[in-house]
Amino acid sequence: MVARASRGLSGRVRVPGDKSISHRALMIGALAVGETRIAGLLEGEDVLATAHAMAALGAHIERTADGIWHVDGVGVGGFSQPAGPLDFGNSGTGARLCLGLVATTPIAATFTGDASLQTRPMARVTAPLEQMGARFSGTNGDRLPLLVTGARAAVPIAYELPVASAQVKSAILLAALNTPGRTTVVEPVATRDHTERMLKAFGAALEVAEEGGGRRIAVTGFAELKPQPVTVPADPSSAAFPLVAALITEGSEIVLENVLLNPTRRGLVDTLIEMGGDIEIANERQSGGEPVGDLVVRSSRLRGVRVPAERAPSMIDEYPVLAVAAACAEGRTEMAGLAELRVKESDRLAAVAAGLRANGVTVEAGEDSLVVEGMGTPPGGGVVETHMDHRIAMAFLVLGLAARAPVTVDDGTMIATSFPAFTDLMTGLGARLGEPRDAA
Template identity: 65%
Template sequence: MAHSADQAPVPRRFARSGPLTGTIRVPGDKSISHRALMLSALCVGQSRISGLLEGEDVLATAAAMRAMGAQIERGADGIWTVHGVGVGGLMQPAQALDMGNSGTSTRLLMGLVASHPITAMFTGDASLSRRPMARVTDPLGEMGAEFNASPGGTLPLMVRGISPAVPISYRLPVASAQVKSAILLAALNTPGTTTVIEPVATRDHSEKMLKGFGADLTVETDADGVRHIHVTGPCDLTAQDIEVPGDPSSAAFFIVAALIVPGSDLTIENVGMNVTRTGIITVLEQMGGQIERLNARTVGGEPVADLRVRASALSGITVDPAIVPSMVDEFPVFFIAAAMASGTTVTSGLDELRVKESDRLATMARGLEAIGVDVEEREDGLVITGSGGASLRGGGPVATLLDHRIAMSFAVAGLASEQGVNVDDTAPIATSFPDFLNLLDRSTGAA
């Protein structure tokens, strides 16, 4: 199941490669995959999901929904079918729900459980068990759910749901799609109208999908640009056929690789282009990256396009902190692009990166230093002076601290390095992108 600290590490050296060429597809979007399983499990009837990301995080969500009564099966054709229990129909799980490394599964499922009359114990791996949960348990507690957490508000954590729960109006103190989504999911089985007030817009997959499944959801934007999201429950959800677009967070590793490896011309098909997720493309284009959107279309309410990426001379920029929520997961690989650019790249407003799978600011700063990059770590960001397109020195080993995105980012750095880059553990990559290493070898001609 989930990769954990007690599994043997799988080190690997990533060496300089030829150009990335041809056409690839990245796995299904992780955020949408989680939500597709959860919402399908709350419908009456059968939903079908194609393109589901089959990484460990999403499989943890599937296992949890099965434990609470949904029937979930994967067909030989790769299409998943879900027979749901209906809103209000979640059953008491017989044992603890093991979330592995998945913060999204944990926080969203706490929202689901909070408004059902069941009790669930959430456990996770060493990395997940360090991550803060109070940001979710505080608002859900206002709705009437009870929580017994480990010291510091972390996993293992027991949730006692309540039905009927109490509708609340909650202003997000920190931009977080997970907190917003947890409250909206709790609202599905709560009589009355629950409101989430979102001062800074975050990814809106939950709102789009809840509407698609038939929830009574409205969004208003006030004069100050603040979003007010209302759900009136209890809701009946209608089973759907869902096609999951490719994950822009996974595509980001190949976008950066193609930009920094000379001679590359790579097409990445079927990438989700939801504007709340494409900040990485915006900033790479600001740096001079050639990224062409082809065949733009809408799939299941989500915008999708094929991306043609060509090797480009990048220039350092100062990243506007306002764009952070739309690329929060892509900063590790963005820092690799910055390391190859001309001049200095300055980032700020990245406090959230300190509470991800690892402290991503500190972990990336140490790793960049280990491969010869000029980097300054500040309280809320990194300042990177790039190589001007010259190959990175390389070396290592880089410590990934069980963080899948750190491992993939330094794999990309190795492709544009003199000595190659030694990554201490590639096993965590399976949490979000099981086929990453094969796809990387194939697109660089190493396979």
């Protein structure tokens, strides 16, 4: 796909539902006794893979013509033996959280995924789940495919996360639901808390206490989950792309509706405001226990800033597009605490650095850091290797809207994993992007 210099983006849009909340709504709905109705579910490939996995484990899942998803759950501990492997496609979130669901259920299941997912490490999740009694075996070390044998007599644990990871935390909390006694997770830095919020709403026996800069979360097992209606707010990670596009494209003003503003997810918005971004938060409100609002975004002259490492958990998926904003700013932007980027759908830290260099931007990449020298208007003209990573593809298409020469990404097909309507939404706002034969 190719993106060309654009100006004057305008319109009022709603990006797809939040991916993190969509995954959790399907999983926790599958554990409830009765029917959970989900509105606004993200219908990208990653979330659909989770829906197929929940159905394979025994939940009845149906989408009706009005766009509402109905999940008839089997109760905590009620999953049945799947007839075949559980294929999570490109979804690390779906695979890692579902490892927790199966780890304390007395069944065996093979977890697999696409070529990209099979390269990504699972040890951070499987290590604590093994302490709870699950067994994992495979031919590729801690990578998928993995045969998971759930514990017949699960053991509660007290576990301190070695690194901040909402996926690891959530896997343990989900495993704790079918474990006797009290399981405790301590996170050194507060990470996204959608699992905790949703488990509480469904009736789990869960307690959260602030501890230093992090949290101590405790779950007492065997509580019956009661179905709840869920309305999924707009995904801030998806909103990040039109948000940055409007800031760096001259003469733009757009409104992004119903965006999730959970404090553990708004790091990008806070950082862009620090960089001088004209972002107004309107109509703030609560929806399903989550704070949401509308973002009014106008083109702005951005300046480089230092982004503290402790902010990384609140915006880890947004660093590729933040790096694009930094390239279009004046001055140096320094980002730290980025080690997690190296184990995402690709080594995102390396992919971002290579993509910026290919488009004439000076960048320094460390083991867990990135420094971008802003140029106001980057040269562009490069071809970016996406490494099958949807966020790399979308981030560099955004760069092309503000660069002097077109920016090409080698593959845009995987964008459908998280943002199926990305091209239509962006071109509807006025962005010039498409396949090479269309872009001119």
